[in-house]
Amino acid sequence: MNETLSATAPLPQTHLRPRVRGGASRAGARTVRAALVLGVIVVLGMWWFTVPNGFAATPADALTSIGELSGMVGGFLVCAQVLLIARVPWFERAVGLDKLVSWHRSLGASVLFLIVVHVLFLVFGGELLDKNPPWTEFVSILQSYPDMITALVGTIAFLVVGLSSARLIRAKLSYEVWYWLHLTTYVSIFLTFFHQLSGGAHFVSQPWNRVLWIALYLGTASAVLTWRFILPTLDAWRGRMRVAAVVPEGEGVNSVWLTGPRVESLGVRAGNFLLFRFLSWGHLGTAHPYSVSAVPADGYLRITVGEIGDHSSRLPALKPGSLVFAEGPFGRFTADRASRPRILLIAGGAGIGPIRALAEDLVRRGARPVVLYRARSPRHLALLGELQAMPGVTVVPLVGRRSELGYDPLDVEPLRRLIPDVHDWEAFICGPEGMGERAETSLRALRMPKRFIHREELSMS
Template sequence: MDQTLSVTAPARRVRTPSRGAGRRSGARAVRATLAIGVVVVLGMWWFAVPAGFAATPANALTSLGEVSGMVGGFLVCAQVLLIARVPWFETAVGLDKLVSWHRSLGASVLFLIVAHVLFLVLGGELLDKNPPWNEFVSILQSYPDMLTALIGTIAFLVVGLSSARLIRTKLSYEVWYWLHVTTYVSIFLTFFHQLSGGAHFVSAPVNRILWIALYLGTAAAVLTWRFILPTLDAWRGRMRVAAVVSESEGVNSVWLTGPRIEQLGVRAGNFLLFRFLSWGHLGTAHPYSVSAVPANGHLRITVGSIGDHSSRLPSLKTGSLVFAEGPFGRFTADRASRERILLIAGGAGIGPIRALAEELVRRGARPVVLYRARSARHLALLGELQAMPGVTVIPLVGRRSELGYDPLDVEPLRHLIPDLHNWEAFICGPEGMGQRAVASLRALRMPNRFIHREELSMS
């Protein structure tokens, strides 16, 4: 770090910012739709609530339990619809933001489910003068479909807890994925007790019809856009493994080929869900970014060995059948709106960064790539990046314990590029590295709207 970096800006901007305005208006429209849905549910509860719904503490607690259950039931459907790949949602908001909203709603749903059970038990305890456990058992025995509802509720709680950061880091992707698949079973198990035991549905036929329509519509959307259409598209666009190449220590590339591979519409920075029809890969589909966009009938992904699935990729045999769903993601060159572009990569994040650098050069930009790695042995695809005309590559090699500092801290970045507040950044790599880079760029006064991070999750 003995000199600062001087980069000549391109003669033109990479894009106009109109797409961002469209995304913001789309996000507002989706938020408004969800808010209207909650208001409708509250209206359903209000017009069916008895006159003495808050006459006593017992009645008030029971009413709170009922309304929390209804709002929670609606938000469960909303949470599922956000990641059901409904075209209107994805066009209006973008998949990355939908995934974030899905996660945020999860905490609200868990809270409402717990509140629903807790308030009903407390209300019944005050009314019947029973201890809490006896009242809980009494509710199970007194209302129809309660046993299946209990099983579904427990499954909901397990799925919710599995997404907590502390627990999620200890679960393999495969275990976490199949736990989340049980959410559909949980919704089915808890649905019937709402109609057969819910006071606002038993005596209110309009509410009953609206509730059935909500759940049937959600199920139809999931079946159509998450299963039927993706399966048909995956079959039509099926690929085969052309080669598996070791790029560096712990990083491998998989070359894929197929007759329709260039018709997928994959752009630099996109990711797809890949399901390899090979032993050890059948159970789940995993999101992997492209490191080389389709050309001459071939597509490449570059993957770090960080889990059971990715660690088994080197054992794939040439000719293995592959189904891909997508493309997804907005980590693409058309989001760039400034002349000076910084790309920050770490680990297998070099794959999408490499593809993005190539696309930006094609658009007339001259990106700078900061490549963070523990050692020179981990610098995958470095030669390809260095061979790209117009790309400046700066390897940042070494563990923090060895260097005595983090190369992505504020001062090292300021030394490399003094005017970062005038730049735009794309970041892809391990979560800790990404958080560090974002914090440093913000401290160097780069506006948040010009900082883009990759999102590889579909759940």
């Protein structure tokens, strides 16, 4: 543990391909951001050119106008939020699914805020105008405008979905419950759409606004149907696989070997993940994201999964021959992002699966990576033997609970002792969220630039 690794021989930099996360990626992200900003500007224009002259003449008018504007912007951002994770190929190539998911989460908070502002300001504006108490005004709005009951149901569903993604609540929900709650988002959008056209002051008598709004929602629905459902279903059927074997790798960690005639044509790279749906009892309801721990070869592919939820805990019960549908591959946690000559891989828990595949790919590219393997006990060191047997890979197990060790092996000082010149390295981190945050914080404190820290969390929610 006290031995340092700074004397590791430099890696042949000419063997490492240029990092994908460069100008093209940043340009793609900027383009998507610009498109979102442009969309908001168009919505603001739709509101501005159709708002009455006295839209802020009284407090009641001002509150009502703000409520209408927040509803319109919120309606646009709902579509943008759905499009970000609709698996539109251009978005994924330009930005990457990991970043799209992050943007989707961030927009969710904005959408919830705008929905609440929309409802409250319309009620308060009507309260001031009609001299009614808030509850009476709320009921009056429901009764006075068309499609308001369905809009109320859809709004409540939106709020439930949004709250289910809050960190404290999400931690108490199984992936299956969270997944099915989020599917109701599509129903919520449908329920809230019609009141915008039938009761919205900026749509009822504004044909161009109606056309643009209908086109926005139809375009979003078409993208979701095409790239989220129809094409993935066809691809999953053509690339269907079967379970070949389930192999225990360590305490709470199992590998699932999959085989199929088109496994090697999926285009899976080390570090990618796919969405797997096993046609077996207890697995039919959801498709779960699992990273590959061995890229396709000789007709076989392997995933290594930690038992961290209901779905993953039932994987050992899979029977050989069970049918499997896979969607993907996804992710940019891949070796072609590496550009520095010395590579540090940090793994924890089930994160050892993608790290193991990544180490093999890096070796194949001429690198000699160092793997820091964090585990609670020796029983949790899954795939350790495979890593140690790879030529050119140095494995450093960091074993023990923090309460037993008296420190965290991924804190600043332990990392500094292990690798004094770590600021000259490039890091790939995969594991539980807390471990990943700790490792990234320590590396930043040791002056490793953020652009050389690549991190993959074992979560899609």
